[in-house]
Amino acid sequence: MEVSxxxxxxxxxxxxxxxxxxxxxxxxxIVEHLxxxxxxxxxxxxxxxxxxxxxxxxxxxxxxxxxxxTFTATAGQGLELMHEVxxxxxxxxxxxxxxxxxxxxxxxxxxxxxxxxxxxxxxTGWIQIFVExxxxxxxxxxxxxxxxxxxxxxxxxxxxxxxxxxxxxxEPILLPDQKEVDxxxxxxxxxxxxxxxxxxxxxxxxxxxxxxEAKWAQEMNLEKSKEVILEIWKKFGxxxxxxxxxxxxxxxxxxxxxxxTMGSFSETAMMAVDxxxxxxxxxxxxRIRLWRPFPYEELRRTVKxxxxxxxxxxxxxxxxxxxxxxxxxxxxxxxxxxxxxVGFVGGLGGRDVSPTDFETIIRRGMExxxxxxxxxxxxxxxxx
Amino acid sequence: MTWKxxxxxxxxxxxxxxxxxxxxxxxxxCPTYDHSKCIxxxxxxxxxxxxxxxxxxxxxxxxxxFYCKGCGICAKECPKKVITxxxxxx
Numbered sequence: 001m002e003v004s005x006x007x008x009x010x011x012x013x014x015x016x017x018x019x020x021x022x023x024x025x026x027x028x029x030i031v032e033h034l035x036x037x038x039x040x041x042x043x044x045x046x047x048x049x050x051x052x053x054x055x056x057x058x059x060x061x062x063x064x065x066x067x068x069x070t071f072t073a074t075a076g077q078g079l080e081l082m083h084e085v086x087x088x089x090x091x092x093x094x095x096x097x098x099x100x101x102x103x104x105x106x107x108x109x110x111x112x113x114x115x116x117x118x119x120x121x122x123x124t125g126w127i128q129i130f131v132e133x134x135x136x137x138x139x140x141x142x143x144x145x146x147x148x149x150x151x152x153x154x155x156x157x158x159x160x161x162x163x164x165x166x167x168x169x170x171e172p173i174l175l176p177d178q179k180e181v182d183x184x185x186x187x188x189x190x191x192x193x194x195x196x197x198x199x200x201x202x203x204x205x206x207x208x209x210x211x212x213e214a215k216w217a218q219e220m221n222l223e224k225s226k227e228v229i230l231e232i233w234k235k236f237g238x239x240x241x242x243x244x245x246x247x248x249x250x251x252x253x254x255x256x257x258x259x260x261t262m263g264s265f266s267e268t269a270m271m272a273v274d275x276x277x278x279x280x281x282x283x284x285x286x287r288i289r290l291w292r293p294f295p296y297e298e299l300r301r302t303v304k305x306x307x308x309x310x311x312x313x314x315x316x317x318x319x320x321x322x323x324x325x326x327x328x329x330x331x332x333x334x335x336x337x338x339x340x341x342v343g344f345v346g347g348l349g350g351r352d353v354s355p356t357d358f359e360t361i362i363r364r365g366m367e368x369x370x371x372x373x374x375x376x377x378x379x380x381x382x383x384x
Numbered sequence: 385m386t387w388k389x390x391x392x393x394x395x396x397x398x399x400x401x402x403x404x405x406x407x408x409x410x411x412x413x414c415p416t417y418d419h420s421k422c423i424x425x426x427x428x429x430x431x432x433x434x435x436x437x438x439x440x441x442x443x444x445x446x447x448x449x450f451y452c453k454g455c456g457i458c459a460k461e462c463p464k465k466v467i468t469x470x471x472x473x474x
Contacts, residue, residue, distance in 0.1 A: 093393035154392060192395050201396035207405070213387040214394050220387070 003134035003166055004029035006173045007073070007099050007159075010141035012043045013181040014097075017068035020048035020059035024078035025111040026163035027101035031073050053078040057085035057096075064094035064156075065202055067193035069145065072096065075163050076103030076110075079117045089156045090125030091218055092203055095148030095188070096156040098126075099141065101163040102263065102314075104349040112350020113163035115262065115315040118291070119323045125218055127157040127225060128291040130262045134171040137161045139242055142181060146232050149188040153225045160291070164350060166264040176240055184239055226293045246295035247302050251277060252284030257369075258303060258339075259362055260311045262288050262324060265353055269312070272358030283362055288324065299331050306339045310365030312358075312380070314347040321345070321377035340369040346380030357381065407434065411454030413469040419444045421464045428458035428467065 001009075007030050011019070019038070021031040037043040046063070050056045056072050064070040074082060079100060089096050103117055104110040118128070127147060131137045137159065144157040161167055192200055206214050230246070237243030250270050252258055261269050266287040276283040286302050288295065303309060313322025320326065325343030332338050342365040347353040353361075361380055368378070391397055419442075428445050429437040436451035437458060447458065459467035 091393065092395075191392055192397065199399060201399070201401070202393065204394060204396045204401075206394060210385060210390070213385060214390050216387040217390040 001134070001170065001173050002029060003137055003161065003169050003171060003173070004101070005033050006134050006138050006175065007141055007161070008033035008037065009175055010138040011071050011097075012037050013176065013178060014071075014142055014145045014185055015069065015182075016043070016045050016071040016097075016145075018046045018048065018060070018063035018070045019072065020050055020056045020063065020070070021072045021074070022050055022053050022056045022078060024053070024075050026103060026113065026167045027073045027075040027078070027099065029167065030099055030101070034071075053082035054085060057082040057089060060096045060098075061085065061089055061092065061094055062194075064089070064096050065092070065190070065194045067188065067190040069149070069188055070094075070096045071098070073099040073101070075101040076105055076117045079121060080105060083120070086121055086124045086126065088203065090222075091214070093154045093218075093221070094156060095145075095154050095190075097141065097144045097148055097159070098156065099137075099159045099161060101167040102160055103163040108349075110349040111163075113165050113314075114348045114350070115160075115313070115324075116348075118160055119315045119317065121158070122292070122323070125155070125222060126292060127153075127155055127222070127229065128160060129157065130160045130287070130289050130291055131166070132264050132266045132287070133166065134169060134173040135242065136244070137166070138173055138175065139236065139240065140244065142176070142185065143232055143236050143244070146185050146236075147225070147229050150228050150232065151191070152228050153221070154191070155222060155225055160263065162264040180239065184236065222293050226290070226295070229290065229293075244289060245298070246288075246290035247298040248287045248289050249302060250285040250287075252286050252302065254282060255284035255306055256282045257308045257310065257362065257366055258284050258286055258306045259358070259365070260286055260288070260309055260324065260328060262291070263314065265312065265314065265347060268353060268355055269358045271355035272362065275355065276359060276362065294327065294331070296331050299328065300335060303332065303339055304335075304337075308340045308342065308366060308369040310362050311341060311343045312347065312353070312361060313343060313345050316345045316348065316379075325377065342368045342373075343377035344380045345377060351381060353380070406450055407453050408450045411449075411452060412472050413454040413456060414449070414472045415447050415452065415454070415456070415458060415467050416470055417444070417446065418466055418468070422466045423464055425463065427461050427463060431457050431461045433457065
């Protein structure tokens with residue numbers, strides 16, 4: 001099954017009430033299939049074909065505020081167009097679930113995948129999860145609804161899946177039984193829904209005397225959501241047999257050198273790690289799955305014995321470097337024994353990074369860790 | 385109000401909360417009146433962006449200083465120069 005179609009099927013299993021979305025490559029297949037499911041009567045939901053992504057997220061605010069289980073999906077430029085409303089969803093504590101088929105940002109125009117769109121919504125206050133394959137996309141879409149709607153959380157959740165490299169893959173995927181998903185995903189009751197019999201003001205003006213308190217309440221809520229996220233992943237694993245963690249490790253025990261990735265390229269990096277292990281090199285891999293709230297403790301635990309960490313960022317923060325490498329450095333700086341961190345930027349705008357490329361990146365990273373570099377970060381694969 | 389007292393998503397649960405917000409503290413200039421010149425035309429009331437100018441028992445128009453932000457539009461628009469803005473006292 002194509003991964004995009006599988007994500008739509010997961011939304012159907014979650015029995016979403018409202019889908020408001022605008023098609024954009026490489027996310028289109030997700031909402032296209034959902035529109036079909038609604039039109040064919042297979043999913044009892046309201047499908048709102050809006051005129052733009054700004055309207056898509058705005059419609060989602062309204063339906064979520066009314067207490068409806070709400071889903072949307074977007075990518076790249078679409079995420080940019082809805083940008084201001086993305087902040088509003090989390091600040092108003094509306095538990096919308098959004099799949100983002102990660103795509104590069106113009107210009108030059110590109111419909112292909114990288115993490116530029118993710119990095120532009122880092123600070124929006126959403127829970128953000130990276131998935132690496134179709135099964136993870138299905139499982140985490142279902143988990144996302146439960147995380148979003150948990151009475152201790154009530155926050156929107158983004159599920160990031162790599163555009164094209166993952167969204168358009170055809171893979172064997174297990175779809176859970178409807179009955180089991182129903183058991184896992186209880187009915188949602190928003191605490192203060194839009195209700196003519198009990199009118200409330202949502203999204204009100206906040207003067208300086210209360211704005212800081214509102215932001216701190218939001219931050220405390222997002223930080224505390226992590227324990228609920230862990231609990232929900234555990235419950236999902238106990239029921240369906242597949243467990244997820246904020247930081248995922250692959251052969252990262254007893255390693256001098258670790259590589260850090262996010263998203264579907266992680267599976268390619270695993271092949272490079274296997275090859276290097278076979279040739280006797282102590283190399284391992286870890287991936288950030290829970291991007292927000294940021295998994296500080298888990299990262300520190302994962303890297304505590306490593307001497308070098310090589311990071312491949314599939315986005316460039318122009319004038320600065322790789323965003324994930326910089327966040328990792330920030331997380332590890334308080335450690336007394338800090339590993340060296342070598343940042344690479346690569347795989348931009350759909351450029352493939354093969355297992356051999358990963359081996360080259362890891363080797364070059366080890367060289368830089370030993371001998372230094374006159375650059376703050378490196379770019380991989382650029383033609384000179 | 386501490387951060388713990390903020391309702392979920394900053395929802396305001398009771399209507400009319402703006403009526404408690406004393407915007408009069410923002411004022412740096414205050415309207416004063418010479419009602420001997422006033423023709424009770426209500427232009428000041430019409431132009432007041434705060435909507436805080438009301439008629440008193442004698443029919444003269446006065447700003448409610450709990451809300452008046454001291455913008456001076458009433459003084460500018462008054463055709464009879466009834467209103468003079470003076471420096472706000474501490």
